[in-house]
Amino acid sequence: DTTIDATATPKVDNGVASGHATTTDATSIHREKESISNTANRIRAGAEEFAFQAEVSRLMDIIINSLYSNKDIFLRELISNASDALDKIRFLSLTDKAQLGEGETANLEIKIWLDDVNKTLYIRDRGIGMTKDDLIKNLGTIAKSGTSAFLEQMQKGGDMNLIGQFGVGFYSVYLVADYVEVISKHNDDTQYIWASTADGSFSISEDKENEQLGRGTLIKIHLKEEAQEYATEAKLKELVQRYSEFINFPIYLQTEKEVEVPVEEEAEEAKEDKEEEAEEAEEEDEGAEDDEQETKEEEEKPKATRKEKRVEWDLLNDNKAIWLRKPSEVTDEEYQKFYKAVSKDYSDALSYTHFRAEGDVEFRSILYIPSISPYDFYDKYYEKAQNGLKLYVRRVFISDDMKELIPRYLSFVKGIVDSDTLPLNVSREMLQQEAALKTIKKKVVRKVLDIIKKMSETEVKCKAMEEKGETEGKPTEKDCGQYGKFWEQFGRSIKLGIIEDSTNRNRLAKLLRVYTSKSGDKLTTLDEYISRMKEGQKSIYYLAGASKEEVANSPHLERLLRKGYEVIYFTDVLDEYVMGHLLDYDDKKFVNASKDDLKLSDKDEVEKKKDKELKEQFKDLTKWWKKVIDDSRLQAVKISNRLATTPCVVVSGKYGQSANMERIMRAQAFSRSGGSFTPGQRVLEINPRHPLVVALKDKLAAATEDTVDENTIASARLLYETALLESGFVPDDAKSFSQRVYSVLKGNMGIKSLEVQLDDDEAAEEPAAAEATAEETVTSTPEPDAEAKDEL
Numbered sequence: 055d056t057t058i059d060a061t062a063t064p065k066v067d068n069g070v071a072s073g074h075a076t077t078t079d080a081t082s083i084h085r086e087k088e089s090i091s092n093t094a095n096r097i098r099a100g101a102e103e104f105a106f107q108a109e110v111s112r113l114m115d116i117i118i119n120s121l122y123s124n125k126d127i128f129l130r131e132l133i134s135n136a137s138d139a140l141d142k143i144r145f146l147s148l149t150d151k152a153q154l155g156e157g158e159t160a161n162l163e164i165k166i167w168l169d170d171v172n173k174t175l176y177i178r179d180r181g182i183g184m185t186k187d188d189l190i191k192n193l194g195t196i197a198k199s200g201t202s203a204f205l206e207q208m209q210k211g212g213d214m215n216l217i218g219q220f221g222v223g224f225y226s227v228y229l230v231a232d233y234v235e236v237i238s239k240h241n242d243d244t245q246y247i248w249a250s251t252a253d254g255s256f257s258i259s260e261d262k263e264n265e266q267l268g269r270g271t272l273i274k275i276h277l278k279e280e281a282q283e284y285a286t287e288a289k290l291k292e293l294v295q296r297y298s299e300f301i302n303f304p305i306y307l308q309t310e311k312e313v314e315v316p317v318e319e320e321a322e323e324a325k326e327d328k329e330e331e332a333e334e335a336e337e338e339d340e341g342a343e344d345d346e347q348e349t350k351e352e353e354e355k356p357k358a359t360r361k362e363k364r365v366e367w368d369l370l371n372d373n374k375a376i377w378l379r380k381p382s383e384v385t386d387e388e389y390q391k392f393y394k395a396v397s398k399d400y401s402d403a404l405s406y407t408h409f410r411a412e413g414d415v416e417f418r419s420i421l422y423i424p425s426i427s428p429y430d431f432y433d434k435y436y437e438k439a440q441n442g443l444k445l446y447v448r449r450v451f452i453s454d455d456m457k458e459l460i461p462r463y464l465s466f467v468k469g470i471v472d473s474d475t476l477p478l479n480v481s482r483e484m485l486q487q488e489a490a491l492k493t494i495k496k497k498v499v500r501k502v503l504d505i506i507k508k509m510s511e512t513e514v515k516c517k518a519m520e521e522k523g524e525t526e527g528k529p530t531e532k533d534c535g536q537y538g539k540f541w542e543q544f545g546r547s548i549k550l551g552i553i554e555d556s557t558n559r560n561r562l563a564k565l566l567r568v569y570t571s572k573s574g575d576k577l578t579t580l581d582e583y584i585s586r587m588k589e590g591q592k593s594i595y596y597l598a599g600a601s602k603e604e605v606a607n608s609p610h611l612e613r614l615l616r617k618g619y620e621v622i623y624f625t626d627v628l629d630e631y632v633m634g635h636l637l638d639y640d641d642k643k644f645v646n647a648s649k650d651d652l653k654l655s656d657k658d659e660v661e662k663k664k665d666k667e668l669k670e671q672f673k674d675l676t677k678w679w680k681k682v683i684d685d686s687r688l689q690a691v692k693i694s695n696r697l698a699t700t701p702c703v704v705v706s707g708k709y710g711q712s713a714n715m716e717r718i719m720r721a722q723a724f725s726r727s728g729g730s731f732t733p734g735q736r737v738l739e740i741n742p743r744h745p746l747v748v749a750l751k752d753k754l755a756a757a758t759e760d761t762v763d764e765n766t767i768a769s770a771r772l773l774y775e776t777a778l779l780e781s782g783f784v785p786d787d788a789k790s791f792s793q794r795v796y797s798v799l800k801g802n803m804g805i806k807s808l809e810v811q812l813d814d815d816e817a818a819e820e821p822a823a824a825e826a827t828a829e830e831t832v833t834s835t836p837e838p839d840a841e842a843k844d845e846l
């Protein structure tokens with residue numbers, strides 16, 4: 055019962071082979087009713103079975119059982135795949151015309167039709183097709199990185215709509231189907247059938263039952279019981295128009311229409327049909343409208359007629375490239391629709407620009423800033439392909455992986471660039487060498503930065519107006535909030551840009567948003583920081599750490615904050631790298647408040663004199679202290695400029711890594727096997743007003759250098775180690791540090807000795823007792839553990 059009955063299989067419909075805008079007898083598409091389960095259980099003779107890769111299988115499980123109500127997306131995903139396949143063959147044919155084939159095969163189009171008796175939907179493209187190997191790999195055995203990421207999203211209750219962004223759009227067909235056949239013909243192979251009921255496996259067999267496709271892919275979708283709504287022309291038409299309007303290839307839908315046929319002229323009809331066909335071949339481009347006209351002409355004949363069903367191909371999209379139109383003639387809605395077609399995103403773009411560049415290098419472009427960053431955008435950032443921007447040459451899609459078109463840090467930008475200046479029939483490698491690309495890239499960067507700048511300026515304006523309570527001429531709520539959204543999603547890209555793009559560094563710095571000691575929970579700009587600078591302040595101060603709280607409470611900032619200087623709080627791992635490239639802004643130097651040599655600019659002569667005196671008074675102490683700490687990384691012990699109430703602080707050498715940077719690099723050294731980490735130089739700064747420091751100074755003064763007692767030495771070391779901790783460093787020798795703390799505790803508690811009396815042979819002495827407890831342990835294991843924890 056599992057053998058194939060070739061006659062029961064619906065053939066690829068004649069309508070496909072006979073080209074578009076032709077009419078066929080409607081009955082020809084009505085096949086014998088064939089139950090889905092029959093089809094699904096069929097195993098073709100000689101078919102090979104393959105198991106889906108485990109994650110793909112899980113993904114399909116989720117999809118086929120999904121209660122997700124928006125099942126429409128499957129059609130968008132399949133049309134998008136068809137369009138990609140057409141782009142690929144068109145590109146190949148640029149350098150090898152023979153690839154395109156002849157006659158029907160050369161028609162780069164997508165056709166959709168229904169077999170409403172069998173509830174089967176067909177989608178067919180004349181794209182590049184898939185070889186047997188492609189079918190096995192692309193549709194089931196090789197999981198893409200997006201597969202597991204998408205699964206994870208779905209588990210978290212993510213939106214099925216995002217499927218295209220994860221590169222697994224094909225499988226969405228199982229939202230509406232319980233059996234799918236993919237028939238594909240690639241120029242390098244014979245025609246194959248891939249088939250699966252999404253039960254963990256798929257079969258591949260050479261196609262001996264369907265009509266030859268010439269080239270391309272036909273997807274037969276056996277609709278599920280609960281997805282019958284897709285078995286109507288009207289629904290399909292609506293979906294294609296909604297989702298796929300801007301696909302750059304014609305999409306035809308087969309429709310059935312009732313027409314009047316003159317009764318007496320039955321005999322002549324055959325002849326007439328032939329004439330019609332010939333006429334249509336001549337007027338190929340004009341399409342469906344002509345048919346309507348002809349029908350009308352026929353109607354006008356005052357003869358007896360009868361109704362007849364005819365099948366026609368309706369063109370559903372106006373596939374003229376949207377970027378060729380004048381911006382003033384394109385509506386916002388159309389731009390957003392086109393955005394969804396190029397980006398595989400389902401939400402609206404945040405902002406966009408459409409322009410035409412003239413001069414030596416001519417091109418048109420539409421550039422979009424998405425409103426959400428892709429789930430893995432910043433993972434493996436430097437290794438990934440950049441595929442947001444599509445390059446076209448004279449309307450022909452060339453590539454969507456062109457580093458030469460846009461710098462990496464702006465690779466979140468989606469859209470198209472279409473140039474008439476670039477040569478059309480050269481290889482991708484040759485094209486990458488084209489000097490014109492450099493000009494295009496430069497302009498693209500400027501345009502993108504312009505849109506971002508505009509959003510940023512609007513935000514700043516709104517904020518200023520809000521502070522002043524002004525409302526007249528205030529931008530809309532939406533416009534005011536745009537930059538905030540952008541920063542949240544792509545702020546890191548601006549930072550990466552500062553590292554990567556020295557030409558635009560200053561422009562990018564203007565777009566930075568930071569938290570500061572005065573900004574509360576709002577972000578602020580560098581310009582706003584500068585406008586609040588104290589009189590005489592020459593530098594922009596910042597400190598980086600793991601969290602805003604940690605930074606705000608750092609001893610490094612005591613004096614700065616007390617004196618009313620504003621300090622930028624950096625908490626992103628990237629921030630200090632960025633500051634390594636951004637040395638100044640608007641003639642103000644950036645100063646890391648955790649580095650040696652922090653100079654406050656508002657000291658007067660009296661204060662300077664006092665500093666000198668203090669230095670002199672504490673000279674012996676600082677010299678001795680450095681010696682007694684005995685840490686090769688400790689460069690010096692100095693009187694501090696920055697402390698108010700803390701006894702001491704450890705700062706990094708001017709060119710060394712800050713505590714925060716050490717923390718980050720340590721983490722990276724551990725995460726990358728074989729990585730190493732070398733900490734930099736440090737300086738201990740002491741607070742000359744603090745009682746502990748003063749006491750230490752007095753103790754030292756009372757003794758000669760050789761007679762300083764152990765306690766004083768331990769205190770000096772302990773102060774250093776505590777300062778290391780408080781300053782965000784990790785003490786190198788935790789053992790000696792804790793020994794010193796215990797020793798202090800010993801004094802506090804009035805204990806004479808810390809020696810512990812150990813009973814070495816305790817266990818050996820009482821073997822019977824040990825046995826008894828061993829038995830008990832079986833039932834009560836968790837308890838001793840819990841107790842031990844409590845003690846800790």
Ligand SMILES: Nc1ncnc2c1ncn2[C@@H]1O[C@H](COP(=O)(O)OP(=O)(O)OP(=O)(O)O)[C@@H](O)[C@H]1O
Pocket residue numbers: 131134135136139179181182183184192193217218219220221222223224225270271398
């Ligand atoms: N109509 C088709 N013609 C040729 N190849 C196809 C077709 N449909 C799918 N493929 C191949 O199968 C692969 C997997 O398709 P799938 O839709 O799952 O992912 P994708 O197209 O890479 O990404 P997305 O989901 O974003 O469209 C494609 O990359 C393509 O190589």
